[in-house]
Amino acid sequence: MTNRGTKSRKFKVQVRNHEAQEIELIEAWIEWGQPESGSNPLSLPPLPEKSPIGRLPDGTFSRYAGAEKFSQLPLSKKTKDGLNQAKYKKMTDIQRASLPHSLCGRDILGAAKTGSGKTLAFIIPILEKLNRSRWGPEDGVGCIIMSPTRELANQLFNVLKSVGKYHGFSAGLLIGGRKDVDEEKVHVNSLNILVCTPGRLLQHMDETPNFDCSGLQVLVLDEADRILDVGFKKELNAIISQLPKHRQTFLFSATQTKSVQDLARLSLKDPEYLSVHEESETATPNRLQQTAITVPLDQKIDMLWSFVKAHLNSRMLVFLSTCKQVKFVFETFKKLRPGVPLKCLHGRMKQETRMGIYAQFCEEKRSILFSTDVASRGLDFNKSVDWVVQVDCPENVASYIHRVGRTARYQSGGKSVIFLMPSEMKMLSKLEENKIPIRLIKANKERVQPVRGLLAALLVQHTDLQPLAQRAFITYIKSIHKQRDKEVFSVNELPIDDYSVSLGLPMTPKIRFLKQKAKGKNESEELPLLPENCNNVTLLESATAMPAGALEVKQDADESARVHEDDNFFQVKDTSNEEVEPAVLGWVEPVKSVLKTKKINVHRPGTRVVFDDEGNTLAPLAKFGDPNSASDLLQLDEDRVKQRYEELRKKLKMADKEDKATDRERRREKRLKEKIKWKRARDEDELSELDEDENENRINKKAKINFDSDDDGEDKRKKDNEGIKPDSISLAEQEELALKLLSSMH
Numbered sequence: 001m002t003n004r005g006t007k008s009r010k011f012k013v014q015v016r017n018h019e020a021q022e023i024e025l026i027e028a029w030i031e032w033g034q035p036e037s038g039s040n041p042l043s044l045p046p047l048p049e050k051s052p053i054g055r056l057p058d059g060t061f062s063r064y065a066g067a068e069k070f071s072q073l074p075l076s077k078k079t080k081d082g083l084n085q086a087k088y089k090k091m092t093d094i095q096r097a098s099l100p101h102s103l104c105g106r107d108i109l110g111a112a113k114t115g116s117g118k119t120l121a122f123i124i125p126i127l128e129k130l131n132r133s134r135w136g137p138e139d140g141v142g143c144i145i146m147s148p149t150r151e152l153a154n155q156l157f158n159v160l161k162s163v164g165k166y167h168g169f170s171a172g173l174l175i176g177g178r179k180d181v182d183e184e185k186v187h188v189n190s191l192n193i194l195v196c197t198p199g200r201l202l203q204h205m206d207e208t209p210n211f212d213c214s215g216l217q218v219l220v221l222d223e224a225d226r227i228l229d230v231g232f233k234k235e236l237n238a239i240i241s242q243l244p245k246h247r248q249t250f251l252f253s254a255t256q257t258k259s260v261q262d263l264a265r266l267s268l269k270d271p272e273y274l275s276v277h278e279e280s281e282t283a284t285p286n287r288l289q290q291t292a293i294t295v296p297l298d299q300k301i302d303m304l305w306s307f308v309k310a311h312l313n314s315r316m317l318v319f320l321s322t323c324k325q326v327k328f329v330f331e332t333f334k335k336l337r338p339g340v341p342l343k344c345l346h347g348r349m350k351q352e353t354r355m356g357i358y359a360q361f362c363e364e365k366r367s368i369l370f371s372t373d374v375a376s377r378g379l380d381f382n383k384s385v386d387w388v389v390q391v392d393c394p395e396n397v398a399s400y401i402h403r404v405g406r407t408a409r410y411q412s413g414g415k416s417v418i419f420l421m422p423s424e425m426k427m428l429s430k431l432e433e434n435k436i437p438i439r440l441i442k443a444n445k446e447r448v449q450p451v452r453g454l455l456a457a458l459l460v461q462h463t464d465l466q467p468l469a470q471r472a473f474i475t476y477i478k479s480i481h482k483q484r485d486k487e488v489f490s491v492n493e494l495p496i497d498d499y500s501v502s503l504g505l506p507m508t509p510k511i512r513f514l515k516q517k518a519k520g521k522n523e524s525e526e527l528p529l530l531p532e533n534c535n536n537v538t539l540l541e542s543a544t545a546m547p548a549g550a551l552e553v554k555q556d557a558d559e560s561a562r563v564h565e566d567d568n569f570f571q572v573k574d575t576s577n578e579e580v581e582p583a584v585l586g587w588v589e590p591v592k593s594v595l596k597t598k599k600i601n602v603h604r605p606g607t608r609v610v611f612d613d614e615g616n617t618l619a620p621l622a623k624f625g626d627p628n629s630a631s632d633l634l635q636l637d638e639d640r641v642k643q644r645y646e647e648l649r650k651k652l653k654m655a656d657k658e659d660k661a662t663d664r665e666r667r668r669e670k671r672l673k674e675k676i677k678w679k680r681a682r683d684e685d686e687l688s689e690l691d692e693d694e695n696e697n698r699i700n701k702k703a704k705i706n707f708d709s710d711d712d713g714e715d716k717r718k719k720d721n722e723g724i725k726p727d728s729i730s731l732a733e734q735e736e737l738a739l740k741l742l743s744s745m746h
């Protein structure tokens, strides 16, 4: 450390006495900070008697506990300027509660609702600690901030840059997926603050020569419970083992861990457990309206499509459980063109693409982002997200809290809806038990637009979508199978075949891990003419059951003005007090009856026709025939679908034939080779039994030739020797034999 005088050295001493710590802090403030007039920490307003904020373990209150504004805290001018510049004036609850402690050098276990400002609660004390220690470039790594996801790390890095802009510290973002790892290795040792994901940090610890964290002052785990989870266990243990134990540690999360084991792993020293909203009636933000609807698995896609169509002016975050599902829904909905920009985010994407999509979504006023849980924690999408839609049930209550926490952040409001299958209704009671105010409501049946028929038609038209649909199907079933909470998730209760149909798949993919289901099923090797439960007519019916104009292509921005939010999407009937009975809560009749009773709704003249990316029309097709004749259109659609199926069938049959022929040919060649090999071996045996005389003759001959050629030099000798190889006779024989054999086989 450079230029740190005797006074600064005392801050390294761990003082457990709270009073002494605070006096030190004031001294530091007087020495390094530049107090503003009227911000003397000793003349703070009195604290309300019962406030939990700032209460110390001995029952007294911190000297700064009454502070409401950042300006009242003993912060350096650089930090205050950074806060002012970013327009942070008043503290949030968690900031008020934790800063008096963290600034004094204590370890913190901070818990507060989502969107309540936990980031600043650890960024400020980091800046202050390094500032007081006069940390410089030569001192190396002074602080590590860890985040479970790359996007969140990037966000934390941006907050650090904005609030710490007047400090001279160097900070770096170390996240996976970035190609410049070699460049990072060159600079990483000169960085003061590392914002990173566990994987990348460990990579540097393992690979970067002389990577040194021995001077570490502060370690922060944002979304601590997630980082301490089994998923990161190995990485975290390896990291912690390489960090000095003498440091300040902050753990923050909306769903904080209290596990003694976890705390022991991190060697926390008498941490302050600050759960500012523990007394609160709800575990989620007060301005968040939360709803649940019962949706059978095979109707989820219909429901999602209808929901998207009814909220075209919203910024919506849609959670699905697997990458393939996200990709499938995104790709198919994109082709169906709902009239709002669509995006997707999942862990299998390239890092630059991920960052780009995240940034775009932050900027757009109306947009739908389909995502896995990669976007569920910590992300603060610039302008507020209007809706969080959970198509698939989260793995536990904590995961639910983080997902819905992407909306209603800081002082803004937000709405969320979760689709629960009848078999998952137990989750509802678990949410209620955990102080989550959620209303079970019914969807307005009339607003639900079945989309499965269109998906089936899409899958026929774009054959590349078929494997994707299959993967989406299989990965979803697998995800349910793997869930730990068997009270909520039961793979045996899933309507597997109906779900497959709802994705537009012509046949249910095989699921190996569900042997008992597969047993007894007589699966035809042939591709069926049409999907199970979906004959030509039903396919078409469901495809055309969309209201006219449902698939209108929104081509210019002005058109969006005509799209209105649909407030009547739900029949807002509060059923939270009603006893939950899956059979009663199911809002849609069984699939078959829907398909049978739905009227065929054909585009009328004047309405738009939908085109896919290649310029092909999608069903319903009004391009051919007399546009005034509905039956013509219907017939043409049906014919086209039939024709496509036939073509596909023929193609597959041909391919199958060719495959079989190639296979036959390959096997014949193999047999032939084996025969030749066997013959050769036999000949060699026979050769060894040749008449002694004949052998001798040959050897004499060879000797003679050798003798004769003595004068002809080395080259000639070589040549002659080659000509009298002992097996030359058998080779000729072998060739002859092979030729005979080949001709006999043909």
Ligand SMILES: Nc1ncnc2c1ncn2[C@@H]1O[C@H](COP(=O)(O)OP(=O)(O)OP(=O)(O)O)[C@@H](O)[C@H]1O
Pocket: 087, 088, 089, 090, 091, 092, 095, 112, 113, 114, 115, 116, 117, 118, 119, 120, 253, 254, 377, 378, 379, 380, 405, 409, 410
């Ligand atoms: N003191 C403050 N004054 C005004 N805005 C603030 C303040 N503190 C935080 N914010 C804003 O509140 C929003 C949420 O903050 P932050 O992301 O830190 O929440 P969080 O508690 O970490 O949420 P999560 O649990 O989801 O990670 C951000 O937009 C941030 O800019």
